[in-house]
Amino acid sequence: MPVPATTGQLRTKIEDMQIGDYYAVKYKALTSGQLGIFSDFGADLATVQANEIPVEGSATPNGYLYLVKVAKGLLVSSTVIQHSISWDTLNARGVIQGTPCVLSSITDAVPTMTSNSTPSGIARSDSIWSSGYDPWKAFSDSIDFNGSYTTSGWMSGTATSGTLSTDACWISYEFPTPKEIKGITLVQLGYNTTMYRCKDFSVQCSDDGTTWQTVYRGVASPNYQKQLYTFNSVGAKKIWRFVIYSHWYTGQNAALGISQLEFLEEVPVIGQGIIRSLTGGVVYADLNGNKSLRFLNKSYGCYPTNNEYDKYINNFPSKLIQEGKSIDDIFHCKNMWTWTQDSAVIQTVTSSSDTTYTASSSHRVLRGNELAYGGIWGDQSFSPSNNTGASFGFRPVFEFVES
Amino acid sequence: MATVGQPLTSPEAGWRRYDNTHPAINYIGSWGVESNASAYGGSVKKVYQPSGVNPNEYVEFKFVGTKIRIIARTFSNQGKDAIELDGVKTVVDTASMGNKWQTLIYEATGLENKVHTVKFYNETGQYTSGLDAIDIDSTGRLLHPDEVTDIADLDVGKRIRCHYQASSGQVGVFSGLGQETSDFIPPASSATPNGDFYWICCDIKNGKKILLADRNIQHSISWDKINEQGMTNTGREITF
Numbered sequence: 111m112p113v114p115a116t117t118g119q120l121r122t123k124i125e126d127m128q129i130g131d132y133y134a135v136k137y138k139a140l141t142s143g144q145l146g147i148f149s150d151f152g153a154d155l156a157t158v159q160a161n162e163i164p165v166e167g168s169a170t171p172n173g174y175l176y177l178v179k180v181a182k183g184l185l186v187s188s189t190v191i192q193h194s195i196s197w198d199t200l201n202a203r204g205v206i207q208g209t210p211c212v213l214s215s216i217t218d219a220v221p222t223m224t225s226n227s228t229p230s231g232i233a234r235s236d237s238i239w240s241s242g243y244d245p246w247k248a249f250s251d252s253i254d255f256n257g258s259y260t261t262s263g264w265m266s267g268t269a270t271s272g273t274l275s276t277d278a279c280w281i282s283y284e285f286p287t288p289k290e291i292k293g294i295t296l297v298q299l300g301y302n303t304t305m306y307r308c309k310d311f312s313v314q315c316s317d318d319g320t321t322w323q324t325v326y327r328g329v330a331s332p333n334y335q336k337q338l339y340t341f342n343s344v345g346a347k348k349i350w351r352f353v354i355y356s357h358w359y360t361g362q363n364a365a366l367g368i369s370q371l372e373f374l375e376e377v378p379v380i381g382q383g384i385i386r387s388l389t390g391g392v393v394y395a396d397l398n399g400n401k402s403l404r405f406l407n408k409s410y411g412c413y414p415t416n417n418e419y420d421k422y423i424n425n426f427p428s429k430l431i432q433e434g435k436s437i438d439d440i441f442h443c444k445n446m447w448t449w450t451q452d453s454a455v456i457q458t459v460t461s462s463s464d465t466t467y468t469a470s471s472s473h474r475v476l477r478g479n480e481l482a483y484g485g486i487w488g489d490q491s492f493s494p495s496n497n498t499g500a501s502f503g504f505r506p507v508f509e510f511v512e513s
Numbered sequence: 514m515a516t517v518g519q520p521l522t523s524p525e526a527g528w529r530r531y532d533n534t535h536p537a538i539n540y541i542g543s544w545g546v547e548s549n550a551s552a553y554g555g556s557v558k559k560v561y562q563p564s565g566v567n568p569n570e571y572v573e574f575k576f577v578g579t580k581i582r583i584i585a586r587t588f589s590n591q592g593k594d595a596i597e598l599d600g601v602k603t604v605v606d607t608a609s610m611g612n613k614w615q616t617l618i619y620e621a622t623g624l625e626n627k628v629h630t631v632k633f634y635n636e637t638g639q640y641t642s643g644l645d646a647i648d649i650d651s652t653g654r655l656l657h658p659d660e661v662t663d664i665a666d667l668d669v670g671k672r673i674r675c676h677y678q679a680s681s682g683q684v685g686v687f688s689g690l691g692q693e694t695s696d697f698i699p700p701a702s703s704a705t706p707n708g709d710f711y712w713i714c715c716d717i718k719n720g721k722k723i724l725l726a727d728r729n730i731q732h733s734i735s736w737d738k739i740n741e742q743g744m745t746n747t748g749r750e751i752t753f
Contacts, residue, residue, distance in 0.1 A: 183719035389747040414743035416750050451746040
């Protein structure tokens with residue numbers, strides 16, 4: 111996919127972005143029909159161009175996407191990144207209305223580990239499930255994408271349910287020299303189950319591995335995107351650990367696991383935001399912006415006309431589009447539908463050639479793909495929420511609070 | 514002519530009465546309700562402080578106008594009440610007024626026509642008198658302590674009044690932002706609302722103020738009907 115044809119440029123820091131600029135993020139979903147995970151925020155152009163997600167998306171995307179800044183605190187993907195995934199699956203994973211996610215490049219003080227003591231420092235844990243689930247796996251900068259039993263993370267040997275004994279289950283990293291840590295990021299293990307996921311936790315530090323100071327106590331989200339927790343500095347300490355007190359999963363005894371753990375020296379500028387989908391309106395609009403049950407003209411948009419798809423994609427400022435290029439060269443929307451947050455009005459709508467289609471309560475609004483069916487439905491359609499297909503899918507939006 | 518210390522069971526000409534249950538009257542702490550047919554609106558509210566005066570239990574409201582009267586249930590065994598009008602404190606010995614309902618316990622007139630703040634609390638003893646009603650100018654208006662009348666003045670925690678009217682099962686019309694149009698929609702909501710409510714400012718994000726209604730403004734309406742108007746996800750623009 112070429113870079114979005116805006117007059118802006120790729121930025122590696124979100125805080126530098128102006129409207130029309132874009133920002134790159136990696137997205138990897140190895141299983142068709144399942145949500146993947148976002149990582150590598152703020153990658154540079156050479157890295158991104160070597161591994162872009164195709165403009166028509168993929169059932170199993172594994173590469174970089176561009177996020178175009180369209181408004182204060184709002185970035186919209188330049189493509190539908192993943193097709194053949196249902197609205198229901200996206201909704202169950204929170205990315206229709208929004209799930210928290212870390213939105214900025216951050217500094218991990220731990221190097222990319224390739225064993226418990228390579229290249230430096232020492233990774234430890236109270237126990238391991240078996241060989242292959244060693245603690246260094248959580249510091250290997252490789253995230254688990256394949257559900258339950260991959261070996262790209264650490265898993266404890268303690269198969270218990272509910273609440274654990276105090277400080278009984280932990281994973282730690284000992285730095286060669288003391289480090290001042292101000293936050294952590296956590297990626298839970300596995301995408302398709304709450305089994306193995308950590309709930310109540312603390313972050314502790316120590317100089318000797320015997321006396322521990324608690325610097326943070328919290329409840330981790332069971333969601334599968336990277337989560338951020340920051341705290342006040344207590345000074346440089348040699349050993350830092352993540353201590354788990356309870357499981358999210360209570361169905362049966364289970365081990366605890368972590369896909370990726372980072373100890374941060376610098377608190378990210380942006381911090382936490384959310385990933386979600388666009389709003390798209392509920393039915394066609396007429397010239398005056400009122401509701402219309404008939405497709406009249408794409409330029410009238412959908413009702414309510416302040417929906418995000420019309421506002422930010424169809425009405426992207428023309429002065430920010432490169433000369434000779436179109437909106438499709440930025441958002442790649444002419445041949446792909448985007449799942450939106452909205453549910454279709456439960457009524458019969460009529461195309462420009464007088465064919466009709468009736469929505470039920472299970473229909474969700476799709477936007478884009480204006481050339482489909484000879485263009486008689488414009489760029490709005492709707493589909494049952496459990497439907498999947500190669501021509502419609504997930505176009506992520508990143509929203510964060512911008513000062 | 515009304516006399517302080519004597520009952521005043523209805524507002525005099527030029528005055529308007531607000532019951533103690535009015536949403537603009539903000540009760541901080543544990544205020545008990547005493548129901549009695551002799552009370553205006555059927556009940557009064559008072560605070561019980563057996564361990565001495567508690568500065569964290571008080572009543573606050575604002576009003577626009579030039580005069581105010583406080584109506585209360587007085588009783589011979591209760592302590593003294595404190596009333597602060599724009600920060601100026603007056604102590605009222607309501608016990609000396611005897612055992613009465615709807616007693617005029619406090620009056621201030623000839624004020625500048627502007628927003629005034631009122632605080633009511635226990636000064637001595639275990640009980641306040643039972644707060645029953647507030648009379649102000651018939652052309653005046655009672656305001657919640659956090660209430661603003663211009664959307665530009667909204668900050669997190671502040672509120673603004675609005676009117677909503679709808680037919681049963683249909684999305685209705687919002688109007689009168691910042692104005693007092695009518696009484697409030699009941700807290701238990703209504704199938705055919707025609708009343709006021711507060712928007713409470715809960716967040717300010719990227720320059721947008723997020724306002725949440727302080728009650729369900731309409732019941733017996735389906736999600737589908739609300740969605741038809743684009744009010745579930747996209748959000749419909751409304752102009753006041």
